[in-house]
Amino acid sequence: MKISLPHCDSLSGEAGRRRRQRSLMLASVGIVLLPLAWRGPSCGHDFDFHLESWLEVVRQWHQAFSGGGAFYPHWVGSANYGAGEPRFVFYPPLSWALGALLGLLLPWTWAPLAFTLLALLAMAASFFHMAREWMPEDNAALAACLYVINPYVLFVAYERTAYGELLAGAWLPLLVLYALRRTPGLVPLALTVAAIWLTNAPGAVMGCYAMALLVLWTAIAERRWMLLARAVGATALGLGLAAFYLAPAIYEQRWVEIARAIGSGMRVEDSFLFGHTGEPFHDQVLHTASWIAVVLLIATAAAAMLSRRYEEARPVSQSSATLRDGMIALAAMIACLLLPFSDAVWRYAPELRFLQFPWRWLLVLGMIASLLAGFCLRGEVRRQRDISLRTGVVLMLACAMSGLACISFWQPCDDEDNVHAQLATFHAGGFEGTDEYTSAPADNGDIQQGLPQIRVLREAGGDEADSSVAENPAWQASMSNLQPSQIHIERWGVERMTATVDTSAPAFAVLRLMDYPAWQVRVNGRMVSSRPRREDGLMVAPIPAGHAQIDVRYAATADVWVGRLVSLVCIVFFLICFPKQVGWGPRQQVS
16 A cells, blocks of 8 residues: 655645755855955954944953943943043944843954854845745745845944944834734734844834834725824834833933034935035945945846736735835835935934934845845745745855955954954043034043042043044143142942042042033032033042042932833733743745
8 A cells, every 4th residue: 555645745845845944044244244244354444343332241240240340331441541431422332232141152353253144144044034924935035045145234234333323223024023914913013123123223213114004004005004003002112112212212312422423424314326525434324325325226127027917917915015016115215315315304304313424224125126026926936946946046145245345345453453462452541532422512532541549630521631622632741730738549430430539629620521510520429519610521520628538429310210210010920921922823825
């Protein structure tokens, strides 16, 4: 008697297909990362900023075990040449926490490559998870490969080294999936909203606007009005979960020079496609981004037309057609935002101007182009010849993009930017501060290099530099301003300092520490709330004649406690609702 086992055969074929899909995505990511593995880290535009942040977090994690640091830091002690800045209040935590963790586990020269590898793998996995909801899995895998090897992603990874934005690309497909799929998805959508806000603020702004348009489009096209309620509820819950970061990041902007983030050259109007400002570096970057935009717009238009022609030959499901049309509408909106006539939208739409560069929308456009390309492919592939052809085309394209990244995007490291030089600078006198995180009102260019931890001056504003002559000059003691004194540093951590000062007359202790409202200063046990202000923004503590005990510590302000409370309430609400939420249910079948 002949016994057939179709079920076992199908399992074997399914397992082989899954291995093929995973192998293709892994190979595509590996190929586009070959220049980093071969040539070493790319010292792109934001490389110093991120590496310095990772180093600072690792130092504070080490100090936290001895009581001198924090597991969730707020202050970067090595910025402004040791005076510090509240960078971690404003910069989302997931990217710097991941970078610091990699720095703990790996040599620092490997950490940038490992971060980029994890980000691209996460992008491929999330896109595949999203795309297979509306197309066959083979097509979803090919489209996921296109997403991670598209030129803008490599521009971000190599030339800009904007690691936070790169990691945000992993959350964008999940926003689409959980916002639009038919199975309940409020909880996973809320978690994704929280995650993208905790990863990268510009990416979160773009993601929320894109989600709003797609949800509105789908709700109208399919009369699924519950999508609107799901999106609103999930966004509110997600923002609440991230409130421990968002509340202080929003409220404390009034305490820093946040407007300097959108100064000359960083404004939206300076970066429309093929614009010209006269600043060579800015215009060169804009020229590169503009050509990438042209390529992605052409690819998106071609994929949109081909996918419509494919629908005429073989009808697709209503949900797939709606998603495709919504993506085309979103691409049209992005195309408009890249051009100067959209200036009014950039000025008045909430938070949009803080994207700084209109071409940041290319991260979303790359996702759209890849998804539409997936819709162009015809069904499941069964013949080995067709499988080999598709695989070969994708791998050849990955090789071409890898060559482009190596030749055009990879940035060489000069003597002061390479990893070893950054490590030496970090452990020596610290590094330059970030303009937008400077305490207001102050000029961080006035902070001198090589300052002692405490100076005792006769005048609160004495012994200052002038940044109009030279920014951050080396400190040279001015004896006419210094008050003779004896200084003993008992403790000098990142968020806690104690010292004693003995002087013969009342004076001012000027600490090598940027003043900020979160600092609590006590002199001989008394709180010093009203402190003199200096042009360089350094902390001044008036001290009496004789002995003075100075104690400075970073404390949670009211906005921090409000954010923590909101997050706690949302976590409790989340835990109560999660058992009732079938958010991880099976995906719908593609017709």
